[in-house]
Amino acid sequence: MDELPLISDRAYETVRLIAPELSRVIVKEVFQQEKPFYCEEYPNVRFHLPYDIVVQRKSEFGKFYWNGKVTPHGPHHDSWYQCPINCINIWIAIGSVKIGNGLNIYPQVYGKRLPCTKDGKILSNQYFSSIINFELKPGDALIFHGEHLHSSEINSTDATRYVVSLRMTLEKPQFLEQSPYKDNYIYHHPNNELKARLTELLKGISRRLRKQINSALGKQENQNYIISELAREKFDDASANFPKPIPLKTGEKISLDETKLVFDSSDLPIGTIRPISQKMCVARLKNHQVVAFSRYCPHEEADLAGGHLRDGCIICPWHNLPLSLENGSSPCQSLSPLTIWKCIEDSDKVEIQS
Ligand code: FES
Ligand SMILES: [Fe+2]
Structure with missing residues:
Protein backbone atom coordinates (compact mmCIF):
# COMPACT_ATOMS: atom_id res chain seq x y z
CA MET A 1 0.00 0.00 0.00
CA ASP A 2 2.94 2.33 0.67
CA GLU A 3 3.76 2.20 -3.01
CA LEU A 4 0.22 2.98 -4.10
CA PRO A 5 0.84 6.54 -5.37
CA LEU A 6 3.86 5.33 -7.35
CA ILE A 7 2.04 2.29 -8.73
CA SER A 8 -0.89 4.51 -9.61
CA ASP A 9 1.35 6.95 -11.53
CA ARG A 10 2.98 4.11 -13.46
CA ALA A 11 -0.37 2.56 -14.23
CA TYR A 12 -1.61 5.93 -15.55
CA GLU A 13 1.39 6.16 -17.89
CA THR A 14 0.91 2.62 -19.20
CA VAL A 15 -2.83 2.95 -19.68
CA ARG A 16 -2.45 6.24 -21.47
CA LEU A 17 -0.23 4.56 -24.05
CA ILE A 18 -2.57 1.67 -24.78
CA ALA A 19 -5.87 3.59 -24.49
CA PRO A 20 -6.12 4.85 -28.11
CA GLU A 21 -5.61 1.39 -29.62
CA LEU A 22 -7.92 -0.22 -27.09
CA SER A 23 -10.59 2.39 -27.80
CA ARG A 24 -10.27 1.81 -31.53
CA VAL A 25 -10.82 -1.94 -31.08
CA ILE A 26 -13.85 -1.30 -28.86
CA VAL A 27 -15.41 1.17 -31.30
CA LYS A 28 -14.90 -1.20 -34.20
CA GLU A 29 -15.73 -4.52 -32.59
CA VAL A 30 -18.27 -3.58 -29.92
CA PHE A 31 -20.01 -0.54 -31.38
CA GLN A 32 -19.29 -1.61 -34.97
CA GLN A 33 -18.71 2.02 -35.88
CA GLU A 34 -16.63 2.95 -38.89
CA LYS A 35 -16.96 6.71 -38.35
CA PRO A 36 -14.49 8.86 -36.39
CA PHE A 37 -14.86 8.97 -32.61
CA TYR A 38 -13.21 10.76 -29.68
CA CYS A 39 -11.62 9.33 -26.58
CA GLU A 40 -10.28 10.85 -23.39
CA GLU A 41 -6.53 11.27 -23.52
CA TYR A 42 -6.01 10.45 -19.84
CA PRO A 43 -8.00 7.39 -18.82
CA ASN A 44 -8.59 6.77 -15.12
CA VAL A 45 -6.87 4.13 -13.08
CA ARG A 46 -8.86 3.33 -9.98
CA PHE A 47 -7.48 1.51 -6.98
CA HIS A 48 -10.24 1.15 -4.45
CA LEU A 49 -8.84 0.02 -1.10
CA PRO A 50 -10.80 -1.68 1.68
CA TYR A 51 -12.54 1.08 3.59
CA ASP A 52 -11.11 0.08 6.98
CA ILE A 53 -7.53 0.32 5.67
CA VAL A 54 -8.20 3.75 4.18
CA VAL A 55 -9.55 4.96 7.53
CA GLN A 56 -6.67 3.45 9.54
CA ARG A 57 -4.07 5.08 7.31
CA LYS A 58 -6.04 8.20 6.45
CA SER A 59 -3.30 10.64 7.50
CA GLU A 60 -0.82 9.00 5.11
CA PHE A 61 -3.04 9.52 2.10
CA GLY A 62 -3.25 13.29 2.41
CA LYS A 63 -4.80 14.74 -0.70
CA PHE A 64 -4.75 11.34 -2.38
CA TYR A 65 -7.31 10.12 0.15
CA TRP A 66 -9.88 12.65 -0.88
CA ASN A 67 -9.64 12.76 -4.60
CA GLY A 68 -12.05 9.90 -5.26
CA LYS A 69 -9.39 7.33 -6.01
CA VAL A 70 -9.56 5.51 -2.71
CA THR A 71 -12.89 6.93 -1.49
CA PRO A 72 -16.19 5.86 -3.03
CA HIS A 73 -18.00 8.27 -5.33
CA GLY A 74 -21.61 8.91 -4.39
CA PRO A 75 -24.42 8.60 -6.96
CA HIS A 76 -23.70 10.99 -9.83
CA HIS A 77 -24.01 11.70 -13.53
CA ASP A 78 -20.62 12.33 -15.13
CA SER A 79 -21.86 15.69 -16.47
CA TRP A 80 -21.95 16.93 -12.84
CA TYR A 81 -18.15 16.88 -13.18
CA GLN A 82 -18.11 18.59 -16.56
CA CYS A 83 -17.69 15.43 -18.64
CA PRO A 84 -19.45 15.37 -22.02
CA ILE A 85 -23.14 14.49 -21.90
CA ASN A 86 -22.65 11.94 -24.67
CA CYS A 87 -19.76 10.06 -23.07
CA ILE A 88 -19.61 6.31 -22.73
CA ASN A 89 -17.63 4.68 -19.92
CA ILE A 90 -15.66 1.51 -20.49
CA TRP A 91 -14.95 0.25 -16.98
CA ILE A 92 -12.43 -2.59 -17.25
CA ALA A 93 -11.65 -4.94 -14.38
CA ILE A 94 -7.90 -5.53 -14.11
CA GLY A 95 -8.36 -7.63 -10.98
CA SER A 96 -11.57 -9.30 -9.74
CA VAL A 97 -14.48 -7.04 -8.86
CA LYS A 98 -16.73 -8.42 -6.15
CA ILE A 99 -20.07 -7.37 -4.73
CA GLY A 100 -18.88 -5.08 -1.95
CA ASN A 101 -16.17 -3.26 -3.92
CA GLY A 102 -17.71 -2.63 -7.32
CA LEU A 103 -19.99 -0.21 -9.09
CA ASN A 104 -23.65 0.67 -8.54
CA ILE A 105 -25.97 1.59 -11.40
CA TYR A 106 -29.46 3.02 -10.82
CA PRO A 107 -31.34 1.93 -13.95
CA GLN A 108 -34.64 3.71 -13.30
CA VAL A 109 -32.94 7.11 -13.43
CA TYR A 110 -31.72 6.59 -16.99
CA GLY A 111 -32.84 9.40 -19.29
CA LYS A 112 -33.20 11.91 -16.44
CA ARG A 113 -30.56 14.26 -15.11
CA LEU A 114 -31.07 14.73 -11.40
CA PRO A 115 -30.22 17.96 -9.62
CA CYS A 116 -26.99 18.11 -7.58
CA THR A 117 -25.47 20.26 -4.84
CA LYS A 118 -22.88 22.94 -5.56
CA ASP A 119 -20.18 20.35 -4.72
CA GLY A 120 -21.50 17.95 -7.35
CA LYS A 121 -23.18 15.64 -4.84
CA ILE A 122 -26.60 14.01 -4.85
CA LEU A 123 -29.21 15.98 -2.88
CA SER A 124 -29.70 14.49 0.55
CA ASN A 125 -33.48 14.22 0.00
CA GLN A 126 -33.25 12.71 -3.49
CA TYR A 127 -34.75 9.23 -3.94
CA PHE A 128 -33.94 7.17 -6.98
CA SER A 129 -35.13 3.59 -6.76
CA SER A 130 -33.16 0.38 -7.02
CA ILE A 131 -29.46 -0.48 -7.51
CA ILE A 132 -27.78 -3.03 -9.77
CA ASN A 133 -24.33 -4.44 -8.89
CA PHE A 134 -21.90 -6.60 -10.77
CA GLU A 135 -19.21 -9.18 -10.20
CA LEU A 136 -16.47 -9.08 -12.80
CA LYS A 137 -13.54 -11.32 -13.61
CA PRO A 138 -10.22 -9.77 -14.68
CA GLY A 139 -10.63 -8.58 -18.26
CA ASP A 140 -14.42 -8.19 -18.04
CA ALA A 141 -15.73 -4.72 -18.82
CA LEU A 142 -18.85 -2.76 -18.00
CA ILE A 143 -19.92 -0.39 -20.74
CA PHE A 144 -22.37 2.29 -19.64
CA HIS A 145 -23.43 5.79 -20.58
CA GLY A 146 -21.87 8.48 -18.37
CA GLU A 147 -25.33 9.93 -17.73
CA HIS A 148 -26.55 6.72 -16.15
CA LEU A 149 -26.67 7.58 -12.45
CA HIS A 150 -23.82 5.53 -10.92
CA SER A 151 -21.68 5.33 -7.79
CA SER A 152 -18.97 3.19 -6.20
CA GLU A 153 -19.69 0.68 -3.51
CA ILE A 154 -17.94 1.43 -0.25
CA ASN A 155 -15.21 -1.22 -0.22
CA SER A 156 -16.47 -3.55 2.49
CA THR A 157 -14.34 -6.49 1.28
CA ASP A 158 -10.73 -7.22 2.22
CA ALA A 159 -9.50 -6.87 -1.37
CA THR A 160 -8.32 -3.79 -3.26
CA ARG A 161 -10.33 -3.38 -6.42
CA TYR A 162 -8.33 -2.36 -9.46
CA VAL A 163 -10.03 -1.08 -12.62
CA VAL A 164 -9.19 1.14 -15.56
CA SER A 165 -11.88 3.31 -17.07
CA LEU A 166 -11.86 4.86 -20.50
CA ARG A 167 -14.27 7.52 -21.66
CA MET A 168 -15.21 8.03 -25.26
CA THR A 169 -17.84 9.70 -27.42
CA LEU A 170 -19.06 8.29 -30.71
CA GLU A 171 -19.63 11.79 -32.06
CA LYS A 172 -18.03 15.09 -31.11
CA PRO A 173 -17.99 15.46 -27.32
CA GLN A 174 -20.88 17.68 -26.16
CA PHE A 175 -20.42 19.68 -22.99
CA LEU A 176 -23.04 21.50 -20.97
CA GLU A 177 -20.66 24.45 -20.60
CA GLN A 178 -16.98 25.37 -20.60
CA SER A 179 -15.07 22.39 -19.26
CA PRO A 180 -11.46 21.67 -18.35
CA TYR A 181 -11.89 18.40 -20.27
CA LYS A 182 -12.63 20.14 -23.56
CA ASP A 183 -9.14 19.60 -24.90
CA ASN A 184 -8.78 16.11 -23.48
CA TYR A 185 -10.79 14.34 -26.12
CA ILE A 186 -8.66 13.07 -28.97
CA TYR A 187 -9.99 12.51 -32.42
CA HIS A 188 -9.66 8.95 -33.72
CA HIS A 189 -10.56 7.17 -36.87
CA PRO A 190 -11.20 3.43 -36.65
CA ASN A 191 -9.86 2.89 -40.18
CA ASN A 192 -7.59 5.81 -40.89
CA GLU A 193 -4.94 6.10 -38.24
CA LEU A 194 -2.80 8.52 -40.28
CA LYS A 195 -5.65 11.02 -40.63
CA ALA A 196 -6.38 10.70 -36.93
CA ARG A 197 -2.75 11.34 -35.97
CA LEU A 198 -2.48 14.37 -38.25
CA THR A 199 -5.68 15.84 -36.85
CA GLU A 200 -4.48 15.28 -33.31
CA LEU A 201 -1.06 16.73 -34.08
CA LEU A 202 -2.63 19.94 -35.40
CA LYS A 203 -4.93 20.11 -32.41
CA GLY A 204 -1.93 19.59 -30.10
CA ILE A 205 -0.06 22.45 -31.73
CA SER A 206 -3.01 24.82 -31.36
CA ARG A 207 -3.45 23.69 -27.74
CA ARG A 208 0.21 24.41 -26.94
CA LEU A 209 0.05 27.74 -28.74
CA ARG A 210 -3.01 28.77 -26.80
CA LYS A 211 -1.31 27.82 -23.53
CA GLN A 212 1.78 29.85 -24.46
CA ILE A 213 -0.31 32.88 -25.40
CA ASN A 214 -2.31 32.59 -22.19
CA SER A 215 0.78 32.28 -20.02
CA ALA A 216 2.39 35.26 -21.85
CA LEU A 217 -0.75 37.24 -21.05
CA GLY A 218 -0.63 35.96 -17.48
CA LYS A 219 -4.03 34.26 -17.84
CA GLN A 220 -4.94 31.29 -15.68
CA GLU A 221 -6.44 28.17 -17.29
CA ASN A 222 -10.00 27.77 -16.12
CA GLN A 223 -9.83 24.75 -13.78
CA ASN A 224 -13.16 23.73 -12.41
CA TYR A 225 -14.40 20.18 -12.30
CA ILE A 226 -17.93 20.75 -11.04
CA ILE A 227 -20.81 22.07 -13.08
CA SER A 228 -21.76 25.72 -12.55
CA GLU A 229 -24.89 26.93 -10.83
CA LEU A 230 -26.22 28.23 -14.14
CA ALA A 231 -25.98 24.81 -15.77
CA ARG A 232 -27.40 23.14 -12.65
CA GLU A 233 -30.53 25.25 -12.90
CA LYS A 234 -31.35 23.57 -16.22
CA PHE A 235 -31.34 20.05 -14.73
CA ASP A 236 -34.60 18.12 -14.49
CA ASP A 237 -36.59 18.22 -11.35
CA ALA A 238 -37.17 14.50 -11.23
CA SER A 239 -38.64 14.45 -7.73
CA ALA A 240 -42.06 13.47 -9.13
CA ASN A 241 -40.52 10.33 -10.64
CA PHE A 242 -38.96 9.35 -7.35
CA PRO A 243 -41.32 10.61 -4.65
CA LYS A 244 -40.25 10.84 -1.05
CA PRO A 245 -41.28 7.82 1.06
CA ILE A 246 -44.45 8.62 2.98
CA PRO A 247 -43.83 8.82 6.73
CA LEU A 248 -45.74 6.34 8.83
CA LYS A 249 -48.42 7.85 11.08
CA THR A 250 -47.87 7.35 14.75
CA GLY A 251 -50.91 7.02 16.96
S1 FES B 1 -23.65 6.86 2.82
FE1 FES B 1 -22.07 5.64 2.04
S2 FES B 1 -22.69 3.64 2.51
FE2 FES B 1 -24.25 4.87 3.27
FE1 LIG C 1 -18.59 8.61 -12.92
Whole structure:
Protein backbone atom coordinates (compact mmCIF):
# COMPACT_ATOMS: atom_id res chain seq x y z
CA MET A 1 0.00 0.00 0.00
CA ASP A 2 2.94 2.33 0.67
CA GLU A 3 3.76 2.20 -3.01
CA LEU A 4 0.22 2.98 -4.10
CA PRO A 5 0.84 6.54 -5.37
CA LEU A 6 3.86 5.33 -7.35
CA ILE A 7 2.04 2.29 -8.73
CA SER A 8 -0.89 4.51 -9.61
CA ASP A 9 1.35 6.95 -11.53
CA ARG A 10 2.98 4.11 -13.46
CA ALA A 11 -0.37 2.56 -14.23
CA TYR A 12 -1.61 5.93 -15.55
CA GLU A 13 1.39 6.16 -17.89
CA THR A 14 0.91 2.62 -19.20
CA VAL A 15 -2.83 2.95 -19.68
CA ARG A 16 -2.45 6.24 -21.47
CA LEU A 17 -0.23 4.56 -24.05
CA ILE A 18 -2.57 1.67 -24.78
CA ALA A 19 -5.87 3.59 -24.49
CA PRO A 20 -6.12 4.85 -28.11
CA GLU A 21 -5.61 1.39 -29.62
CA LEU A 22 -7.92 -0.22 -27.09
CA SER A 23 -10.59 2.39 -27.80
CA ARG A 24 -10.27 1.81 -31.53
CA VAL A 25 -10.82 -1.94 -31.08
CA ILE A 26 -13.85 -1.30 -28.86
CA VAL A 27 -15.41 1.17 -31.30
CA LYS A 28 -14.90 -1.20 -34.20
CA GLU A 29 -15.73 -4.52 -32.59
CA VAL A 30 -18.27 -3.58 -29.92
CA PHE A 31 -20.01 -0.54 -31.38
CA GLN A 32 -19.29 -1.61 -34.97
CA GLN A 33 -18.71 2.02 -35.88
CA GLU A 34 -16.63 2.95 -38.89
CA LYS A 35 -16.96 6.71 -38.35
CA PRO A 36 -14.49 8.86 -36.39
CA PHE A 37 -14.86 8.97 -32.61
CA TYR A 38 -13.21 10.76 -29.68
CA CYS A 39 -11.62 9.33 -26.58
CA GLU A 40 -10.28 10.85 -23.39
CA GLU A 41 -6.53 11.27 -23.52
CA TYR A 42 -6.01 10.45 -19.84
CA PRO A 43 -8.00 7.39 -18.82
CA ASN A 44 -8.59 6.77 -15.12
CA VAL A 45 -6.87 4.13 -13.08
CA ARG A 46 -8.86 3.33 -9.98
CA PHE A 47 -7.48 1.51 -6.98
CA HIS A 48 -10.24 1.15 -4.45
CA LEU A 49 -8.84 0.02 -1.10
CA PRO A 50 -10.80 -1.68 1.68
CA TYR A 51 -12.54 1.08 3.59
CA ASP A 52 -11.11 0.08 6.98
CA ILE A 53 -7.53 0.32 5.67
CA VAL A 54 -8.20 3.75 4.18
CA VAL A 55 -9.55 4.96 7.53
CA GLN A 56 -6.67 3.45 9.54
CA ARG A 57 -4.07 5.08 7.31
CA LYS A 58 -6.04 8.20 6.45
CA SER A 59 -3.30 10.64 7.50
CA GLU A 60 -0.82 9.00 5.11
CA PHE A 61 -3.04 9.52 2.10
CA GLY A 62 -3.25 13.29 2.41
CA LYS A 63 -4.80 14.74 -0.70
CA PHE A 64 -4.75 11.34 -2.38
CA TYR A 65 -7.31 10.12 0.15
CA TRP A 66 -9.88 12.65 -0.88
CA ASN A 67 -9.64 12.76 -4.60
CA GLY A 68 -12.05 9.90 -5.26
CA LYS A 69 -9.39 7.33 -6.01
CA VAL A 70 -9.56 5.51 -2.71
CA THR A 71 -12.89 6.93 -1.49
CA PRO A 72 -16.19 5.86 -3.03
CA HIS A 73 -18.00 8.27 -5.33
CA GLY A 74 -21.61 8.91 -4.39
CA PRO A 75 -24.42 8.60 -6.96
CA HIS A 76 -23.70 10.99 -9.83
CA HIS A 77 -24.01 11.70 -13.53
CA ASP A 78 -20.62 12.33 -15.13
CA SER A 79 -21.86 15.69 -16.47
CA TRP A 80 -21.95 16.93 -12.84
CA TYR A 81 -18.15 16.88 -13.18
CA GLN A 82 -18.11 18.59 -16.56
CA CYS A 83 -17.69 15.43 -18.64
CA PRO A 84 -19.45 15.37 -22.02
CA ILE A 85 -23.14 14.49 -21.90
CA ASN A 86 -22.65 11.94 -24.67
CA CYS A 87 -19.76 10.06 -23.07
CA ILE A 88 -19.61 6.31 -22.73
CA ASN A 89 -17.63 4.68 -19.92
CA ILE A 90 -15.66 1.51 -20.49
CA TRP A 91 -14.95 0.25 -16.98
CA ILE A 92 -12.43 -2.59 -17.25
CA ALA A 93 -11.65 -4.94 -14.38
CA ILE A 94 -7.90 -5.53 -14.11
CA GLY A 95 -8.36 -7.63 -10.98
CA SER A 96 -11.57 -9.30 -9.74
CA VAL A 97 -14.48 -7.04 -8.86
CA LYS A 98 -16.73 -8.42 -6.15
CA ILE A 99 -20.07 -7.37 -4.73
CA GLY A 100 -18.88 -5.08 -1.95
CA ASN A 101 -16.17 -3.26 -3.92
CA GLY A 102 -17.71 -2.63 -7.32
CA LEU A 103 -19.99 -0.21 -9.09
CA ASN A 104 -23.65 0.67 -8.54
CA ILE A 105 -25.97 1.59 -11.40
CA TYR A 106 -29.46 3.02 -10.82
CA PRO A 107 -31.34 1.93 -13.95
CA GLN A 108 -34.64 3.71 -13.30
CA VAL A 109 -32.94 7.11 -13.43
CA TYR A 110 -31.72 6.59 -16.99
CA GLY A 111 -32.84 9.40 -19.29
CA LYS A 112 -33.20 11.91 -16.44
CA ARG A 113 -30.56 14.26 -15.11
CA LEU A 114 -31.07 14.73 -11.40
CA PRO A 115 -30.22 17.96 -9.62
CA CYS A 116 -26.99 18.11 -7.58
CA THR A 117 -25.47 20.26 -4.84
CA LYS A 118 -22.88 22.94 -5.56
CA ASP A 119 -20.18 20.35 -4.72
CA GLY A 120 -21.50 17.95 -7.35
CA LYS A 121 -23.18 15.64 -4.84
CA ILE A 122 -26.60 14.01 -4.85
CA LEU A 123 -29.21 15.98 -2.88
CA SER A 124 -29.70 14.49 0.55
CA ASN A 125 -33.48 14.22 0.00
CA GLN A 126 -33.25 12.71 -3.49
CA TYR A 127 -34.75 9.23 -3.94
CA PHE A 128 -33.94 7.17 -6.98
CA SER A 129 -35.13 3.59 -6.76
CA SER A 130 -33.16 0.38 -7.02
CA ILE A 131 -29.46 -0.48 -7.51
CA ILE A 132 -27.78 -3.03 -9.77
CA ASN A 133 -24.33 -4.44 -8.89
CA PHE A 134 -21.90 -6.60 -10.77
CA GLU A 135 -19.21 -9.18 -10.20
CA LEU A 136 -16.47 -9.08 -12.80
CA LYS A 137 -13.54 -11.32 -13.61
CA PRO A 138 -10.22 -9.77 -14.68
CA GLY A 139 -10.63 -8.58 -18.26
CA ASP A 140 -14.42 -8.19 -18.04
CA ALA A 141 -15.73 -4.72 -18.82
CA LEU A 142 -18.85 -2.76 -18.00
CA ILE A 143 -19.92 -0.39 -20.74
CA PHE A 144 -22.37 2.29 -19.64
CA HIS A 145 -23.43 5.79 -20.58
CA GLY A 146 -21.87 8.48 -18.37
CA GLU A 147 -25.33 9.93 -17.73
CA HIS A 148 -26.55 6.72 -16.15
CA LEU A 149 -26.67 7.58 -12.45
CA HIS A 150 -23.82 5.53 -10.92
CA SER A 151 -21.68 5.33 -7.79
CA SER A 152 -18.97 3.19 -6.20
CA GLU A 153 -19.69 0.68 -3.51
CA ILE A 154 -17.94 1.43 -0.25
CA ASN A 155 -15.21 -1.22 -0.22
CA SER A 156 -16.47 -3.55 2.49
CA THR A 157 -14.34 -6.49 1.28
CA ASP A 158 -10.73 -7.22 2.22
CA ALA A 159 -9.50 -6.87 -1.37
CA THR A 160 -8.32 -3.79 -3.26
CA ARG A 161 -10.33 -3.38 -6.42
CA TYR A 162 -8.33 -2.36 -9.46
CA VAL A 163 -10.03 -1.08 -12.62
CA VAL A 164 -9.19 1.14 -15.56
CA SER A 165 -11.88 3.31 -17.07
CA LEU A 166 -11.86 4.86 -20.50
CA ARG A 167 -14.27 7.52 -21.66
CA MET A 168 -15.21 8.03 -25.26
CA THR A 169 -17.84 9.70 -27.42
CA LEU A 170 -19.06 8.29 -30.71
CA GLU A 171 -19.63 11.79 -32.06
CA LYS A 172 -18.03 15.09 -31.11
CA PRO A 173 -17.99 15.46 -27.32
CA GLN A 174 -20.88 17.68 -26.16
CA PHE A 175 -20.42 19.68 -22.99
CA LEU A 176 -23.04 21.50 -20.97
CA GLU A 177 -20.66 24.45 -20.60
CA GLN A 178 -16.98 25.37 -20.60
CA SER A 179 -15.07 22.39 -19.26
CA PRO A 180 -11.46 21.67 -18.35
CA TYR A 181 -11.89 18.40 -20.27
CA LYS A 182 -12.63 20.14 -23.56
CA ASP A 183 -9.14 19.60 -24.90
CA ASN A 184 -8.78 16.11 -23.48
CA TYR A 185 -10.79 14.34 -26.12
CA ILE A 186 -8.66 13.07 -28.97
CA TYR A 187 -9.99 12.51 -32.42
CA HIS A 188 -9.66 8.95 -33.72
CA HIS A 189 -10.56 7.17 -36.87
CA PRO A 190 -11.20 3.43 -36.65
CA ASN A 191 -9.86 2.89 -40.18
CA ASN A 192 -7.59 5.81 -40.89
CA GLU A 193 -4.94 6.10 -38.24
CA LEU A 194 -2.80 8.52 -40.28
CA LYS A 195 -5.65 11.02 -40.63
CA ALA A 196 -6.38 10.70 -36.93
CA ARG A 197 -2.75 11.34 -35.97
CA LEU A 198 -2.48 14.37 -38.25
CA THR A 199 -5.68 15.84 -36.85
CA GLU A 200 -4.48 15.28 -33.31
CA LEU A 201 -1.06 16.73 -34.08
CA LEU A 202 -2.63 19.94 -35.40
CA LYS A 203 -4.93 20.11 -32.41
CA GLY A 204 -1.93 19.59 -30.10
CA ILE A 205 -0.06 22.45 -31.73
CA SER A 206 -3.01 24.82 -31.36
CA ARG A 207 -3.45 23.69 -27.74
CA ARG A 208 0.21 24.41 -26.94
CA LEU A 209 0.05 27.74 -28.74
CA ARG A 210 -3.01 28.77 -26.80
CA LYS A 211 -1.31 27.82 -23.53
CA GLN A 212 1.78 29.85 -24.46
CA ILE A 213 -0.31 32.88 -25.40
CA ASN A 214 -2.31 32.59 -22.19
CA SER A 215 0.78 32.28 -20.02
CA ALA A 216 2.39 35.26 -21.85
CA LEU A 217 -0.75 37.24 -21.05
CA GLY A 218 -0.63 35.96 -17.48
CA LYS A 219 -4.03 34.26 -17.84
CA GLN A 220 -4.94 31.29 -15.68
CA GLU A 221 -6.44 28.17 -17.29
CA ASN A 222 -10.00 27.77 -16.12
CA GLN A 223 -9.83 24.75 -13.78
CA ASN A 224 -13.16 23.73 -12.41
CA TYR A 225 -14.40 20.18 -12.30
CA ILE A 226 -17.93 20.75 -11.04
CA ILE A 227 -20.81 22.07 -13.08
CA SER A 228 -21.76 25.72 -12.55
CA GLU A 229 -24.89 26.93 -10.83
CA LEU A 230 -26.22 28.23 -14.14
CA ALA A 231 -25.98 24.81 -15.77
CA ARG A 232 -27.40 23.14 -12.65
CA GLU A 233 -30.53 25.25 -12.90
CA LYS A 234 -31.35 23.57 -16.22
CA PHE A 235 -31.34 20.05 -14.73
CA ASP A 236 -34.60 18.12 -14.49
CA ASP A 237 -36.59 18.22 -11.35
CA ALA A 238 -37.17 14.50 -11.23
CA SER A 239 -38.64 14.45 -7.73
CA ALA A 240 -42.06 13.47 -9.13
CA ASN A 241 -40.52 10.33 -10.64
CA PHE A 242 -38.96 9.35 -7.35
CA PRO A 243 -41.32 10.61 -4.65
CA LYS A 244 -40.25 10.84 -1.05
CA PRO A 245 -41.28 7.82 1.06
CA ILE A 246 -44.45 8.62 2.98
CA PRO A 247 -43.83 8.82 6.73
CA LEU A 248 -45.74 6.34 8.83
CA LYS A 249 -48.42 7.85 11.08
CA THR A 250 -47.87 7.35 14.75
CA GLY A 251 -50.91 7.02 16.96
CA GLU A 252 -49.30 8.10 20.19
CA LYS A 253 -46.12 9.91 20.90
CA ILE A 254 -45.28 8.91 24.43
CA SER A 255 -41.92 10.51 24.94
CA LEU A 256 -40.46 13.69 23.52
CA ASP A 257 -37.21 12.09 22.47
CA GLU A 258 -39.16 9.98 19.97
CA THR A 259 -38.00 6.73 21.46
CA LYS A 260 -41.41 5.49 22.41
CA LEU A 261 -43.77 5.54 19.48
CA VAL A 262 -46.80 3.44 18.61
CA PHE A 263 -48.16 2.73 15.14
CA ASP A 264 -50.68 0.51 13.43
CA SER A 265 -48.88 -2.70 12.35
CA SER A 266 -51.09 -3.14 9.25
CA ASP A 267 -49.40 -0.02 7.80
CA LEU A 268 -46.16 -1.95 7.45
CA PRO A 269 -46.36 -4.96 5.09
CA ILE A 270 -43.42 -7.37 4.68
CA GLY A 271 -40.45 -5.87 2.81
CA THR A 272 -41.39 -2.23 3.34
CA ILE A 273 -39.32 0.57 4.89
CA ARG A 274 -41.03 3.73 6.13
CA PRO A 275 -39.66 6.80 7.84
CA ILE A 276 -41.37 7.38 11.15
CA SER A 277 -39.67 10.58 12.27
CA GLN A 278 -36.78 12.86 11.33
CA LYS A 279 -34.32 10.40 12.79
CA MET A 280 -35.97 6.99 12.62
CA CYS A 281 -37.20 4.40 10.09
CA VAL A 282 -39.14 1.20 10.57
CA ALA A 283 -39.22 -1.89 8.38
CA ARG A 284 -40.83 -5.31 8.38
CA LEU A 285 -38.51 -8.18 7.52
CA LYS A 286 -39.38 -11.43 5.70
CA ASN A 287 -39.79 -13.25 9.01
CA HIS A 288 -42.52 -10.67 9.92
CA GLN A 289 -40.30 -9.04 12.53
CA VAL A 290 -40.60 -5.23 12.80
CA VAL A 291 -37.36 -3.29 13.28
CA ALA A 292 -36.73 0.39 14.02
CA PHE A 293 -33.40 1.95 13.11
CA SER A 294 -31.61 5.24 12.69
CA ARG A 295 -32.57 6.97 9.49
CA TYR A 296 -29.05 8.09 8.53
CA CYS A 297 -26.21 5.87 7.32
CA PRO A 298 -23.12 5.95 9.56
CA HIS A 299 -20.90 6.39 6.48
CA GLU A 300 -22.04 9.65 4.84
CA GLU A 301 -25.53 10.00 6.25
CA ALA A 302 -27.56 8.90 3.25
CA ASP A 303 -31.25 8.67 4.11
CA LEU A 304 -31.89 4.97 4.65
CA ALA A 305 -35.61 5.48 4.00
CA GLY A 306 -34.51 5.26 0.33
CA GLY A 307 -32.60 1.99 0.87
CA HIS A 308 -33.80 -1.56 0.44
CA LEU A 309 -33.89 -4.75 2.52
CA ARG A 310 -31.75 -7.82 1.93
CA ASP A 311 -31.00 -10.78 4.18
CA GLY A 312 -31.96 -8.99 7.38
CA CYS A 313 -29.95 -5.87 6.46
CA ILE A 314 -30.83 -2.39 5.29
CA ILE A 315 -28.78 -1.59 2.18
CA CYS A 316 -27.64 2.00 1.91
CA PRO A 317 -28.73 3.62 -1.37
CA TRP A 318 -25.53 5.64 -1.87
CA HIS A 319 -22.67 3.13 -1.60
CA ASN A 320 -24.53 -0.15 -1.16
CA LEU A 321 -23.37 -0.86 2.39
CA PRO A 322 -25.34 -3.60 4.20
CA LEU A 323 -26.17 -2.72 7.82
CA SER A 324 -27.50 -5.50 10.04
CA LEU A 325 -30.94 -4.80 11.47
CA GLU A 326 -30.21 -7.19 14.30
CA ASN A 327 -27.28 -5.29 15.83
CA GLY A 328 -26.53 -2.37 13.48
CA SER A 329 -23.12 -3.71 12.43
CA SER A 330 -21.68 -3.55 8.93
CA PRO A 331 -18.70 -5.28 7.28
CA CYS A 332 -16.73 -2.02 7.78
CA GLN A 333 -15.44 -2.22 11.35
CA SER A 334 -14.37 1.40 11.44
CA LEU A 335 -17.92 2.69 10.97
CA SER A 336 -20.12 3.17 14.01
CA PRO A 337 -22.98 0.70 14.15
CA LEU A 338 -26.43 1.84 13.12
CA THR A 339 -28.68 2.56 16.10
CA ILE A 340 -31.41 -0.05 16.46
CA TRP A 341 -34.50 0.36 18.67
CA LYS A 342 -36.49 -2.47 20.13
CA CYS A 343 -40.01 -3.04 18.78
CA ILE A 344 -42.80 -4.86 20.52
CA GLU A 345 -45.72 -5.97 18.38
CA ASP A 346 -48.97 -6.73 20.09
CA SER A 347 -52.09 -7.58 17.99
CA ASP A 348 -52.44 -4.58 15.63
CA LYS A 349 -50.00 -2.21 17.35
CA VAL A 350 -46.24 -1.88 17.34
CA GLU A 351 -44.45 -0.02 20.11
CA ILE A 352 -40.90 1.18 19.73
CA GLN A 353 -38.87 1.45 22.91
CA SER A 354 -35.51 2.94 23.71
S1 FES B 1 -22.69 3.64 2.51
FE1 FES B 1 -22.07 5.64 2.04
S2 FES B 1 -23.65 6.86 2.82
FE2 FES B 1 -24.25 4.87 3.27
FE1 LIG C 1 -18.59 8.61 -12.92
